[in-house]
Amino acid sequence: MLLCLEKIEEDSLERTPIAIIGCGGMGRRHLTGLAALQRSDFNNVELVAVCDLNTQNAEDLADEARQQLGARPRVFSQISDLVSAVPQVVGVDVTTDAGSHHKVAVECLQAGLHVQIEKPLAITLRGCNRILEAARAAGKVLSVAENYRRDPINRLARALIDDGAIGTPQLMIETSIGGGNQIAITPWRHQKFTGTITLDAGVHNADILQYYLGDVESAFGRSHLFEKYRYNNASAGPGGFYAKWSSQYPDRIEATGDDAMFAYIRYKNGATGQWIYHHAAHGQARRAREVYGSKGSLIAPGDRNGRPLKLYFDGGKEISDGQILEYAPSYRLQPVAAQLFGSECVWTYSFPFTETDAKILATEYYEFADCIQNQRQPEVTGEVGRRAIALVYAVCESGLAGRPMTLDEVEAVAVDAYQRDIDEHYKLV
Ligand SMILES: NC(=O)c1ccc[n+]([C@@H]2O[C@H](COP(=O)([O-])OP(=O)(O)OC[C@H]3O[C@@H](n4cnc5c(N)ncnc54)[C@H](O)[C@@H]3O)[C@@H](O)[C@H]2O)c1
Structure with missing residues (x-):
C-alpha cells in the first residue's frame, strides 16, 4: 500500500521542460544527473531539447539521452531556433565553456527562460554583473550549478x-x-x-x-x-x-x-x-x-x-x-x-565517481525545477556564484596591485587591471 502511494506521488510530480545548452564533457555528465533523478522519486525535470554550436556534439548527446532517459530530445545549434521551435521549454541548463556563459545566459534570460548555469558564473565580474542584471530584469530563476558544496x-x-x-x-x-x-x-x-x-x-x-x-x-x-x-x-x-x-x-x-x-x-x-x-x-x-x-x-x-x-x-x-x-x-x-x-545523515559513502557525480548533479536539477515551480530562490544564487568569482579575481587583482583586495571592490569592478583585457575582448567594457 505504501509503495502504491509513493508511486502515485512520484507520478504526480510536475515535470519542468528544460534544454541543455552545451553538449561537451559537462553536458554529458549533467545527463547522468538527469538519469539519476529520473530513477528517483523526485523526477521533476523533463529534457526536451539539447543545443550546441557543434551539431555533432548535440546529436551525440541526444543519442545518449535516448539511451539514458528513454526519449530523444530535439537538437539545435542555435538558442534562438530552440526558443521558437520548442516554446514549452521554460528553463535551460547552461554547460557551455566558461568564456561563453555571459553571452548564453543573457540570451536565454532575455528570451524569458529560467537559467541554471555551470560554475564559474562568468568569465569576469563584468560578465557576472551582466547576467545578474538580465536575471533581475527578466524576473527569472538564476541558479549556479556549484556541485562541491x-x-x-x-x-x-x-x-x-x-x-x-x-x-x-x-x-x-x-x-x-x-x-x-x-x-x-x-x-x-x-x-x-x-x-x-x-x-x-x-x-x-x-x-x-x-x-x-x-x-x-x-x-x-x-x-x-x-x-x-x-x-x-x-x-x-x-x-x-x-x-x-x-x-x-x-x-x-x-x-x-x-x-x-x-x-x-x-x-x-x-x-x-x-x-x-x-x-x-x-x-x-x-x-x-x-x-x-x-x-x-x-x-x-x-x-x-x-x-x-x-x-x-x-x-x-x-x-x-x-x-x-x-x-x-x-x-x-x-x-x-x-x-x-x-x-x-550520511557521514561516509562508497560509490564509483561517476555515480556520486550523477547523484550530486541530480540534486542540482531537482532544486532548479523546484525553484521554477515554486517561485523560490536557489541555494547558489547569482550573487553567491559571483562572490566565489570575486575571491578568485581578488587574488589576481591583488597580485597586480600589490595590496590586499576587498571582495566588495572587486565585485563593484572598482579594480579591473587583471580582467580588463578579457572584458575588452568580449566588449564587456
Ligand atoms: N562542476 C564541475 O565539476 C565541472 C566539471 C567540468 C566542467 N564544468 C563546467 O562546465 C562548463 C562546460 O565545461 P566542459 O568541460 O563541458 O567544456 P567542453 O568544452 O567540453 O564543452 C563545451 C560545449 O559548449 C559548446 N558551446 C560553446 N559555446 C556555445 C554556445 N554559444 N551555444 C551552444 N553551445 C556552445 C561547445 O561547442 C562544447 O560542445 C564550464 O563552465 C565548466 O567550468 C564543471
Missing part, C-alpha cells in the same frame, strides 16, 4: 562548524597541488580569454572556502603562469567523459592563462584563510582542507570521494566514525539527497 560530506562539515563542534573557527587551509604540465581536461582551460584553470577549477575552492566559514572580506596574494606549454596526455578527464575529444587535441598548446594562485584570506567573521591552488606543480601532489577552531580541528577528505571527516581535540581525541554525527545535531540532507545517498 552539495557533496554530503561538505554538508556535514558545514553543520559541524555551525553547531560549534570545533568552537570558533580561526583558520581554514585549502590546498590543491598537482597538475604538472599536462592539459587540464580541455585546451580552453589554459587561455586567459576562455577561462583559466585557476578560475575554472579554483572557483570551486573559492566557493568551499566561503561555504564553510562565510563571506571573505579580502584576499592578499598573486597568481602565476608557470607552465607556458601544456601537453596532451589524451586524458579522458573526470569520469572519462572527454575521451572522444582529448585524442584530437594538439600534442602541445601554448598557455596564456594562469595556472597557480596563492593567497592569504581575511574572513568577515575574523577568521583567516590560507589558499593554495597550484595546477602546475611537479612531484608530490597534495590536497588538504582543514579548519582549526578554539576547541578542535576538522579535517575534510576532499570532494566526491565519500571518505569520512575527522575531528581532533586536545589530548589526542579523534572522531572519524559515525559518532561524528553527535557533534552535528542540525545535520540533515534534503529529501532528494537523502534518497540518492541512502540516508538523511
Whole structure:
C-alpha cells in the first residue's frame, strides 16, 4: 500500500521542460544527473531539447539521452531556433565553456527562460554583473550549478562548524597541488580569454572556502603562469567523459592563462584563510582542507570521494566514525539527497565517481525545477556564484596591485587591471 502511494506521488510530480545548452564533457555528465533523478522519486525535470554550436556534439548527446532517459530530445545549434521551435521549454541548463556563459545566459534570460548555469558564473565580474542584471530584469530563476558544496560530506562539515563542534573557527587551509604540465581536461582551460584553470577549477575552492566559514572580506596574494606549454596526455578527464575529444587535441598548446594562485584570506567573521591552488606543480601532489577552531580541528577528505571527516581535540581525541554525527545535531540532507545517498545523515559513502557525480548533479536539477515551480530562490544564487568569482579575481587583482583586495571592490569592478583585457575582448567594457 505504501509503495502504491509513493508511486502515485512520484507520478504526480510536475515535470519542468528544460534544454541543455552545451553538449561537451559537462553536458554529458549533467545527463547522468538527469538519469539519476529520473530513477528517483523526485523526477521533476523533463529534457526536451539539447543545443550546441557543434551539431555533432548535440546529436551525440541526444543519442545518449535516448539511451539514458528513454526519449530523444530535439537538437539545435542555435538558442534562438530552440526558443521558437520548442516554446514549452521554460528553463535551460547552461554547460557551455566558461568564456561563453555571459553571452548564453543573457540570451536565454532575455528570451524569458529560467537559467541554471555551470560554475564559474562568468568569465569576469563584468560578465557576472551582466547576467545578474538580465536575471533581475527578466524576473527569472538564476541558479549556479556549484556541485562541491552539495557533496554530503561538505554538508556535514558545514553543520559541524555551525553547531560549534570545533568552537570558533580561526583558520581554514585549502590546498590543491598537482597538475604538472599536462592539459587540464580541455585546451580552453589554459587561455586567459576562455577561462583559466585557476578560475575554472579554483572557483570551486573559492566557493568551499566561503561555504564553510562565510563571506571573505579580502584576499592578499598573486597568481602565476608557470607552465607556458601544456601537453596532451589524451586524458579522458573526470569520469572519462572527454575521451572522444582529448585524442584530437594538439600534442602541445601554448598557455596564456594562469595556472597557480596563492593567497592569504581575511574572513568577515575574523577568521583567516590560507589558499593554495597550484595546477602546475611537479612531484608530490597534495590536497588538504582543514579548519582549526578554539576547541578542535576538522579535517575534510576532499570532494566526491565519500571518505569520512575527522575531528581532533586536545589530548589526542579523534572522531572519524559515525559518532561524528553527535557533534552535528542540525545535520540533515534534503529529501532528494537523502534518497540518492541512502540516508538523511550520511557521514561516509562508497560509490564509483561517476555515480556520486550523477547523484550530486541530480540534486542540482531537482532544486532548479523546484525553484521554477515554486517561485523560490536557489541555494547558489547569482550573487553567491559571483562572490566565489570575486575571491578568485581578488587574488589576481591583488597580485597586480600589490595590496590586499576587498571582495566588495572587486565585485563593484572598482579594480579591473587583471580582467580588463578579457572584458575588452568580449566588449564587456
Ligand atoms: N562542476 C564541475 O565539476 C565541472 C566539471 C567540468 C566542467 N564544468 C563546467 O562546465 C562548463 C562546460 O565545461 P566542459 O568541460 O563541458 O567544456 P567542453 O568544452 O567540453 O564543452 C563545451 C560545449 O559548449 C559548446 N558551446 C560553446 N559555446 C556555445 C554556445 N554559444 N551555444 C551552444 N553551445 C556552445 C561547445 O561547442 C562544447 O560542445 C564550464 O563552465 C565548466 O567550468 C564543471
